[in-house]
Each structure stands twice: as C-alpha cells, then as structure tokens.
Amino acid sequence: MQSSELQQNTPLIPTHIITGFLGTGKTTAINHLISQKPAHEKWAVIINEFGQIGVDQTAIPTQDDIHIKEIAGGCVCCALGPALTINLAMLIRRIQPDRIIIEPTGLGHPSGLIDIIQGESFCSVLSLHSVICLLDPRAMDDPRTISHETFIDQLNLADYIVLNKTDVASDTQLDQALQLAENMYPPKQAILKMTYGKVPIEVLNTQHIDEFSASFPLSHEAEQTGSLLVTPPLQPLMLTEPGKPIMKAGFSNDIYSCGWVFHRDDIFDYEALLTLINSISPVLRLKGVFRTSKDRVFFNNVSGELSITPIAWRRDSRMEILSQTKLDWAYIEEQLLRSLAGKSHDK
Structure with a gap:
C-alpha cells in the first residue's frame, strides 16, 4: 500500500504509542486520556492483545467520538504487522480521526510499530507524536523483567516514562526506577510519577524524538520468526x-x-x-x-x-x-x- 492511497488534504494525524510491560496500567492510562479529550475531537484507539480473546476493549467505555479496534492473537509490533497496517488504513478512511492511540501488547517490542507508522504507507498521513512508556517501579525487584530486551527497549524508545502505581511501590523501588529512567540517553522529554494512570493530556502535544534508539533492534524480528x-x-466472538x-x-x-x-x-x-x-x-x-x-x-x-x-x-x-x-x-x-x-x- 502506497502513501498516496491514503493522502488527505488535512494535517497529519497525531499518532501515539502507549507502551509498557504486562500489567503496568496502559488501558487505565488511555481511559484517563480519553476523559480529557476535547469535545470536538474524534479519536481512534487500537488495542493489541497477545492472547486469542480480546479483553482490554471491554474496559474502555463506548462513545460516539471514540472508535475502538482490537487486534488479538499476537503482537502488532511483529507477527501482526500486516493486520495493523490494514486496520490503520481502514480507520483513516472511514473514521478520519483527529488523533490515533495504539496500545501494543506488553510483550511487544515497539521498533516494528514505529517503523510502520513512519514507513512509506503512512508517512504522508500520520505523524508519530509522543511515545509513552508506563513503568511499575515494583518491576525493579524482578531480574527477569529488567533484563528483558523488550522491557529495556520500551523504555529506550519512549519520549515520556510514566512511573505508575507509585502508591504501592516502596521508596527503594521508586528510587531505582527513577534512577533507571534518568540515566537514559538522550534524556526523556519528561519522567512523570503517577497513580492510576493519570497521565495529563499535555503529553500528547509533542512529537516523537527520532534520536531515541533501541538497544536490541532485531528483537522484534526474532519474535516474529519464532511465533507459533x-x-x-x-473471529467472530459472538457465536456462543x-x-x-x-x-x-x-x-x-x-x-x-x-x-x-x-x-x-x-x-x-x-x-x-x-x-x-x-x-x-x-x-x-x-x-x-x-x-x-x-x-x-x-x-x-x-x-x-x-x-x-x-x-x-x-x-x-x-x-x-x-x-x-x-x-x-x-x-x-x-x-x-x-x-x-x-x-x-x-x-
């Protein structure tokens, strides 16, 4: 699919990635952002779930100016990349949203997703704005998580790191998470401390910094070839x-x-x-x-x-x-x- 097929005489659509490892509160954060949405705007939200049954979509209330699309059964960052491309094109044509938010699975490496948004098919239609990574400070106690290539690159590629669930993290865990975020280079646009995913809508106003790079850029390719x-x-889910x-x-x-x-x-x-x-x-x-x-x-x-x-x-x-x-x-x-x-x- 060429970008000319989707060319519109309108400004580029701000597109965001809300990433973070399993259970960090991504869907809750999206709900909070939606609660701050300007009344005149129409948003599209794409939710990717690793499992076969979509559940996260149930947690986002249905309303006329919010269009939810769920892609289940793998990772849109790699194996389900073609499905994301098709669904993005359909949403752009049919909905013509003012903003797009993509929530990949917590196991997804964001490099492939960034490549799709900035690639030939969408570069004349979409503008990659803030990439937001949620981090539960309690993960600092789990060596398997903090050494995981996907976990590391979710942080590396983020414009904003949101230390979420700070109310249930210890001071030591919070200090370690803050130190990890502050020691990244280039520096993040901001590091935020939050509870209940209360991310301010102002973080959506900035464009993604392309200087951020992955430490493990081939990780998502390995995920794709190893997927079974x-x-x-x-599909469909309503035949029970x-x-x-x-x-x-x-x-x-x-x-x-x-x-x-x-x-x-x-x-x-x-x-x-x-x-x-x-x-x-x-x-x-x-x-x-x-x-x-x-x-x-x-x-x-x-x-x-x-x-x-x-x-x-x-x-x-x-x-x-x-x-x-x-x-x-x-x-x-x-x-x-x-x-x-x-x-x-x-x-």
Whole structure:
C-alpha cells in the first residue's frame, strides 16, 4: 500500500504509542486520556492483545467520538504487522480521526510499530507524536523483567516514562526506577510519577524524538520468526450459546495463552468465581470481565496481584490467561462452568 492511497488534504494525524510491560496500567492510562479529550475531537484507539480473546476493549467505555479496534492473537509490533497496517488504513478512511492511540501488547517490542507508522504507507498521513512508556517501579525487584530486551527497549524508545502505581511501590523501588529512567540517553522529554494512570493530556502535544534508539533492534524480528499460534484468533466472538463457551489457546514467544467467551446470559456466582480465579497459578496475566450474581466486574491479576473493579461492558463474559507454563485449560473451563449461577435477562 502506497502513501498516496491514503493522502488527505488535512494535517497529519497525531499518532501515539502507549507502551509498557504486562500489567503496568496502559488501558487505565488511555481511559484517563480519553476523559480529557476535547469535545470536538474524534479519536481512534487500537488495542493489541497477545492472547486469542480480546479483553482490554471491554474496559474502555463506548462513545460516539471514540472508535475502538482490537487486534488479538499476537503482537502488532511483529507477527501482526500486516493486520495493523490494514486496520490503520481502514480507520483513516472511514473514521478520519483527529488523533490515533495504539496500545501494543506488553510483550511487544515497539521498533516494528514505529517503523510502520513512519514507513512509506503512512508517512504522508500520520505523524508519530509522543511515545509513552508506563513503568511499575515494583518491576525493579524482578531480574527477569529488567533484563528483558523488550522491557529495556520500551523504555529506550519512549519520549515520556510514566512511573505508575507509585502508591504501592516502596521508596527503594521508586528510587531505582527513577534512577533507571534518568540515566537514559538522550534524556526523556519528561519522567512523570503517577497513580492510576493519570497521565495529563499535555503529553500528547509533542512529537516523537527520532534520536531515541533501541538497544536490541532485531528483537522484534526474532519474535516474529519464532511465533507459533496453535489456533487462529477467535473471529467472530459472538457465536456462543448459554453454557457453551468458545475457547481458544495459543503459544508464541515462549508464552502460553488461553481465553474463553461466554454467552451474555450466563451469570456466574461471584464467590465461586473469585475462589477459582485466586486458585489459578502460575499466571503472568489473567484478565476477565464477567456478569456475576453481584454485578458486572473486571478481574485483573498481574503476577498474583488481583484487582476487581465494576465495568460497563454488557456484551458477554470473557477471560484470558497468559502463562509461562501450559496450564490445564480443560480443568479451568470445567471449573468456570461449575461457577455458573444461572441465567436471567440483562440488567
């Protein structure tokens, strides 16, 4: 696809990457940015999930001036690059957004994504603005994370580093994270300390600094050649029947994934579901939105730390698990079915 195919007689569309390792609060930060959006602007948000079932889209409220597109089943930074190109072109033509925000998977190396935005297909349409990397200071205690090539280059390529979740980090962890960010060269446009992803909209006003470079530029190419999906991404997601979930599992980049989608009429016993989710181990990430006997809730487990929040999503119930070891997916599905409380009409 040539850039002339998308040429518009309008200014270049500011395009942003919100990156960060697993569980740093990227979707929460995007929600906060959306809450500050000027009323006259129309935004497009592309969310990339590593697993087969898209869950993050459920956490962003639907509204007329926000257009959400989710790409699941791999990484748009490498293996799913063609899917990103196609979806970007469609959004530009159909939506004509004033701003685009892309949230790659936490396991994604941003080099490939930057190459796509600045490449021949989009250079006359898109302008790469601020690249924002969220960092949970508690990661400083995990040598596997801080030595991970993708983690390092997410920070290297960012214009802004946001130290998020500072309210639950220790002073030592915060000092170490701040030192890591401050010692990077070229210096970042800013290093921000935040809680709950409260990133100010002003960070979107600056263009990306091209002098930032990756320490491991071939990392995303290695991810692409080593990718193997056991099953294709689930499309479409709305063919479920009550009590008969759709399940999809995959394996890529040494990470196992499995996800389920349940019919919108399925209702889960809250306590039974909570007990089950707390029992699933070990997980890198578990995300799920469920219609329960109490309310509709979003479960978010990052390396054993579980948070539960209300959610407005009404279409179905769904869950995705990422793990470095293959779990007993059939047993987990059996326990999910056991936790079903019954059916009723939508609230």
